[in-house]
Structures are given as structure tokens and as C-alpha cells.
Amino acid sequence: MSETFESQSSCSSDCGSCSANCSSRQPSKEDFLVPLNPYSKVKKVIGIVSGKGGVGKSFITSYLSVLMNRKGYNTGILDADITGPSIPKAFGIHSKAAGNELGILPAVTKNGIKVMSVNLLLETEDTPVIWRGPVIAGTVKQFWSEVLWEDVDYMFVDMPPGTGDVPLTVFQSLPVDGLIIVTSPQELVSMIVSKAVNMANAMDIPILGLIENYSYIKCGNCGEKISVFGTSHIDEIANKYDLPVLGKVPIDPAIAAAIDGEKVEELKGEWLDLAAETIEIVHKVRENTSVSEKISAADEKAATIKIAVTVDENNDVFQHFGKSDKFNLYEIRGEELISKTTLNSNGSGHSELVTLLTDQKVNVLICGGIGMGAMEGLMDAGILVVPGAKGDADVVTAAYLDGSLAESTEPNCDHHDHNEEACSSECKCHE
């Protein structure tokens, strides 16, 4: 029986009455997807990509999964960087993969993150993987279809670096919900990020944002940020593609010590908090308490709230409330954004700003640092305050609406130069 006959006979339509030209049919995105292990359920797949190797993509993948695990989500890592697998070491995993009749069993980290990597299959960890592209891509597909992942909320895929054939096959084979592009300042950032963005667009996969690793070094004595690789262009490129910058990670010996010491789960640092929040908001897998529940259950649909956010010229949350000269004003009805406008002030002190916000009938203020005097003024005026917010104002507002950022009655001293020490008794924030 010829191949042509077989394929025609598998068509259930009556070809005699069909005008479609089957040979010219373009395959859809779904045609390339590999089925997931039938005993597993993965809610969201986040791909971590870089234009080239060596930018710390594996660290970013590991630490993002640690942050999502800390938020209480079932988290997995599929290490698709087959020729440079570094995920198991970061978690101190040296076991070999076992299996049962339902599939290959992933390794499980101390805190419960599931990991599958080629290192779990190699005889020794230093065995090089000298495989051709199709074999590498086939291995990644097997990690998806044959590993018994069971229930995973967020699966992070440490993608092979670059934009060649292997990453392309991986992109096509897995149902990736969103991508994060990792870069470093010394790269030809514009060109390399552009390639990754174009690839994602061609594959019709949304990009959540950019993360710059090795962004700067912080001086241990004075706290000054030193850009060792020269001026970063990450903000320009993010503007060009209208993408948020989800994190700028410094070169920090604590990071190297945690990764090389196989203790990434013990690492503490807020560098990727915004990225984790963005994943949580954009690819929501559980229902959070929404702000509309907080206002009024009775007229939830009709209620309009006005949120003011202190902003700088980059639309990031400005960190000193009393010196804010610009606010974003978001008007929200029910779950819907009705308007977003800019409110200018002369930044002349917190009591004038409280009056300005009261006149605008603002219900909620989201800001960075704020002292006790201003807090009291706002609370007296019936304005709820969300202090200590950082990053893009739109993302932060979405986080508040989603219930992931909460109001507080405590001041926040980020607006003072404490060199990251705790607020001292000389600080006037609490007066």
C-alpha cells in the first residue's frame, strides 16, 4: 500500500466532495506539540531563554523556581540545556533517575521542587554530551512526555542557549505559556535580545520580560552600584520592544556561593521578586483575594476605586513619597481598568501631597519609602497605603489588584540611605 493511499484513506471526509487542497495545508502550532506524560498535569510552562550561553540562565531558572516554591506552588524544572546541564548541581542533586511503569521519576529537591536533567541519566556527571541536534531535541521531548511530573503548577524550562535549531524544536514541542529573556550587560544586548524577541514572536509565545544578570557590583563599604561592564542598555531595549525589565541582578558572591555550594534553596535576595510576581499574576494558577472583595461585597461590580502610584521617569515606583512629583492614577471599576492618567505635583512635602491625593479622591496609595508622619496623614484622610513597592508601576498595581501586595500601617524606610541596614533609633521614620 502506498504512503499516499494510506494518508488519503485516513481522512474521514469524502474527498470527492471536498474542495480543500490537503497538500497545501499549513501545520498549526498544535501539530508540533508533544503529549505530556498521561499521569501528569502541568498548569503553566515558563521558558527561560538567552541569546547565548554563559549569562547565568541556569541560576535565574533555579532561583525563580525557588521563589515560586516559597510562594507555595508545586514547581518543576525541565533542564532542556542538554549539553550544559547545571540545574542539578545548584540544588545538590547527584542521584540517578529511577522509573516505574508510569514513567521516569524526576529528582526532588529538599523543598520539593521536581527536576529532570540529562545529568540524572548520565553514568557520571562529567560525561560530556556529544549528541547531534535531533537527539538533543528528542531527549527534551522525552523529558516532557515520559517523566512522571504528576501535579506541577509552574514548570520552568531552562532552554538551550541561542536561537538555533535545537531551541526552535524545543519551543515547538512544549506548550510554553511565557518566556523570560536573560541577558547580561557585556553582550551585544540589542542584537541578541532582538533575535530572541523575534524568535518568540515568530513562535507566537508571549514574552514576560527581560532580566539582566551581572548587572552591577555593589560596593561593600558605600553601597554604590558599579557597572563593571559599562553602561547597561537593558532599559532602552526594553522600551524598544515595550517589554518590562523584571530584574537587574548584581554580581554577588552570595549567589556564586549558593550555586557552587549546591544550596540555591537557601539563597536570600529580592532581585527576582518582581519576576516571580509577574509570573504569578500573568499566569495565574490559583485564585487570590481580589481588591474588590476588600472594598465592598455589596456593590462589588459598581464600586470604583482610585489608586495612586508614585512614579519616576521610567514608570517605576518612586521611592521617596515626600519628594514625589508625579503619580500614576488608575481608576478601576470591578475588575476593569477604566482610566490611567498622570497627576503632577511639585513634590513639596508630604502634607501637601496628602491634600492633593485627598482632593483627587484617591482610595489607595502605592509607594516605596514613606515615613510615619505621611502614613498618619494618609490614614486620617481614609487612604489605604501600600508601602515598600518596587518596580514597574503597572505591574505593581496589577499585583495589588490581584491580592499579592497588601496594605500596611507601618512606615517603610527605603527612602533613607541606610546602606541596607535596619532602620536605626536615630531615624525619624517612626515618629
Ligand SMILES: Nc1ncnc2c1ncn2[C@@H]1O[C@H](COP(=O)(O)OP(=O)(O)OP(=O)(O)O)[C@@H](O)[C@H]1O
Ligand atoms: N549574579 C551572579 N553573581 C555571582 N555569580 C553568579 C551570578 N549569576 C551566575 N553566577 C555564577 O556563574 C556561574 C555560571 O552560572 P550559570 O550556571 O547559571 O550560568 P551558565 O551555565 O554559565 O550560563 P547559561 O546557563 O546561561 O548557559 C555559576 O557558578 C553561578 O554561581
